[in-house]
Amino acid sequence: MAELHVNIVLASGARIGRGKAVLLEGIRDTGSISAAARALGMDYKRAWLLLDSLDSAFDTPVVERKAGGVGGGGAALSPFGLELLGRYRRIEAAAMALAEADLEVLEQHALPSAGPKI
Amino acid sequence: MAELHVNIVLASGARIGRGKAVLLEGIRDTGSISAAARALGMDYKRAWLLLDSLDSAFDTPVVERKAGGVGGGGAALSPFGLELLGRYRRIEAAAMALAEADLEVLEQHALPSAGPKI
Numbered sequence: 001m002a003e004l005h006v007n008i009v010l011a012s013g014a015r016i017g018r019g020k021a022v023l024l025e026g027i028r029d030t031g032s033i034s035a036a037a038r039a040l041g042m043d044y045k046r047a048w049l050l051l052d053s054l055d056s057a058f059d060t061p062v063v064e065r066k067a068g069g070v071g072g073g074g075a076a077l078s079p080f081g082l083e084l085l086g087r088y089r090r091i092e093a094a095a096m097a098l099a100e101a102d103l104e105v106l107e108q109h110a111l112p113s114a115g116p117k118i
Numbered sequence: 119m120a121e122l123h124v125n126i127v128l129a130s131g132a133r134i135g136r137g138k139a140v141l142l143e144g145i146r147d148t149g150s151i152s153a154a155a156r157a158l159g160m161d162y163k164r165a166w167l168l169l170d171s172l173d174s175a176f177d178t179p180v181v182e183r184k185a186g187g188v189g190g191g192g193a194a195l196s197p198f199g200l201e202l203l204g205r206y207r208r209i210e211a212a213a214m215a216l217a218e219a220d221l222e223v224l225e226q227h228a229l230p231s232a233g234p235k236i
């Protein structure tokens with residue numbers, strides 16, 4: 001079925017989309033940036049860049065790093081990170097629900113293979 | 119103010135987003151692919167690729183080319199192209215309206231300059 005992907009674009013130009021939401025969920029669920037990246041098949045460097053871009057977009061940290069300890073520390077979403085993720089997923093679900101009938105009609109006209117994805 | 123950008127992603131992987139919507143509006147308003155691209159500051163080749171990807175996504179043409187005539191012919195949206203554009207813009211406006219309060223809260227935490235845009 002067709003889907004709706006949403007991007008929040010702040011006045012500064014910073015974007016929050018599906019890739020960042022999935023990464024935040026991975027960190028929430030694994031307690032570690034590297035474990036989240038691994039679970040998503042995402043380059044660690046890319047995960048780090050996505051988080052860096054989130055951290056420079058807001059006046060409040062999105063992820064809290066915990067140094068040291070057995071296993072070399074970890075990471076968790078900050079309260080603001082959890083709020084950001086919740087708002088993103090809520091907007092996405094509501095937008096998808098309101099678009100459902102339109103998406104169904106468009107899918108009826110869709111060809112199975114779409115050629116180049118641009 | 120923050121904005122919501124939406125992409126329709128069909129089961130085939132084909133995407134309809136803001137770039138294609140703006141191009142379709144340009145063709146509707148100018149009656150010509152090259153005039154639309156020029157008005158948008160878009161490469162003609164890119165405009166052509168976007169339209170090609172739309173045409174291979176659906177079983178119905180999105181743009182109708184008119185050959186010949188004074189000025190070398192032109193282009194117009196097909197009835198399906200107008201419908202696609204209308205549905206996209208309606209989904210976008212409704213999603214933006216439902217996200218408004220969330221976007222306002224997030225914008226209150228936003229820094230003016232967001233660093234690298236990824």
